[in-house]
Amino acid sequence: AQTVTQSQPEMSVQEAETVTLSCTYDTSESDYYLFWYKQPPSRQMILVIRQEAYKQQNATENRFSVNFQKAAKSFSLKISDSQLGDAAMYFCAYRPNYGGATNKLIFGTGTLLAVQP
Amino acid sequence: KAGVTQTPRYLIKTRGQQVTLSCSPISGHRSVSWYQQTPGQGLQFLFEYFSETQRNKGNFPGRFSGRQFSNSRSEMNVSTLELGDSALYLCASSLQQGEQETQYFGPGTRLLVL
Numbered sequence: 541a542q543t544v545t546q547s548q549p550e551m552s553v554q555e556a557e558t559v560t561l562s563c564t565y566d567t568s569e570s571d572y573y574l575f576w577y578k579q580p581p582s583r584q585m586i587l588v589i590r591q592e593a594y595k596q597q598n599a600t601e602n603r604f605s606v607n608f609q610k611a612a613k614s615f616s617l618k619i620s621d622s623q624l625g626d627a628a629m630y631f632c633a634y635r636p637n638y639g640g641a642t643n644k645l646i647f648g649t650g651t652l653l654a655v656q657p
Numbered sequence: 658k659a660g661v662t663q664t665p666r667y668l669i670k671t672r673g674q675q676v677t678l679s680c681s682p683i684s685g686h687r688s689v690s691w692y693q694q695t696p697g698q699g700l701q702f703l704f705e706y707f708s709e710t711q712r713n714k715g716n717f718p719g720r721f722s723g724r725q726f727s728n729s730r731s732e733m734n735v736s737t738l739e740l741g742d743s744a745l746y747l748c749a750s751s752l753q754q755g756e757q758e759t760q761y762f763g764p765g766t767r768l769l770v771l
Contacts, residue, residue: 577762584660585747585762631700642713643690643751643760647700 542567544634546648553622554656560607561617561651563632571637574608574615575645580628588630591615593637619653627655659684661750661763669769675736678766682729682750689731690760691723694745703746706731735768743770 544565553559565574576588591599591608598606603620619626632648662681670676682689690705702715706725723733729750735742745767749760 584764587759587761590759643688643705643749643758644702644713644715645690645692645700645749645760646702647692649699 542569542634542636542646544632544646544648546632546651548651549649550652550654552654552656553619553626555622555624557622558618558620559622559653561619561630561632561653563615563617563648565613565615565632565634567613567634567636569636573635573637574606575633575635576604576606576615576617577631577633577647578626578628579631579650580625585631589617622655624655624657627653629653661748661761663746663748663763663766665766666764667767667769669771670738671771672738672740674738675734676738676768677732677734678746678748678768680731680733680748680750680763682731682748683761686750686752686761687729688751688758689725689729690749690751691731691733692747692749693717694747694765695743700747703733738770740770743768 572593574591577585578588579585589601589604605618607616629650629652631650633645664679688707691703692700694700704714705712709725720736725731745765747765748763751758751760
């Protein structure tokens with residue numbers, strides 16, 4: 541079975557500093573997608589960044605970047621220059637690529653990020 | 658373009674009742690997925706629909722059902738409610754099913770079963 545593990549239930553960072561959220565996953569598939577979603581308090585979930593497993597280059601979106609280690613099955617999220625608006629629950633998610641047959645996401649348990657002013 | 662909308666936003670029911678939740682995807686999106694979010698179990702996949710057909714179903718009892726209409730709007734139904742069904746139910750839509758697709762989530766329906 542495919543699983544996603546986030547071992548840090550809570551993290552804290554000072555404004556303008558950098559923080560890294562960890563995620564590991566388990567799968568026997570070779571082709572899949574990985575995502576980081578952000579869920580602010582009482583607001584809807586939004587996609588932060590995504591990574592295709594077949595791409596060796598780590599994805600980057602402005603202040604957000606990932607460290608994708610396929611062999612280690614690790615997918616961490618780095619947030620640079622943290623802002624107060626980054627405070628949220630962050631979910632790591634996995635989606636197998638069965639030729640487009642499914643959009644099903646498997647989520648980790650989440651990491652609650654607090655940003656201190 | 659309007660985002661994914663879910664109605665109602667909040668709902669209180671009692672055990673044994675049934676409930677229907679609605680999800681309107683982003684205009685033009687044909688794929689809709691449903692997730693249950695609880696503090697104990699986290700986010701769990703319920704089912705997904707594409708062009709009115711259920712493509713995948715998660716590991717939930719038969720009390721949980723859904724459907725999708727020709728306009729891509731989707732409903733999920735929970736019959737004989739149990740206390741453990743209290744959760745935030747999230748709907749996500751995407752244009753198609755496929756590797757390039759990004760899913761956009763709605764605000765959710767918070768269901769409380771008393």
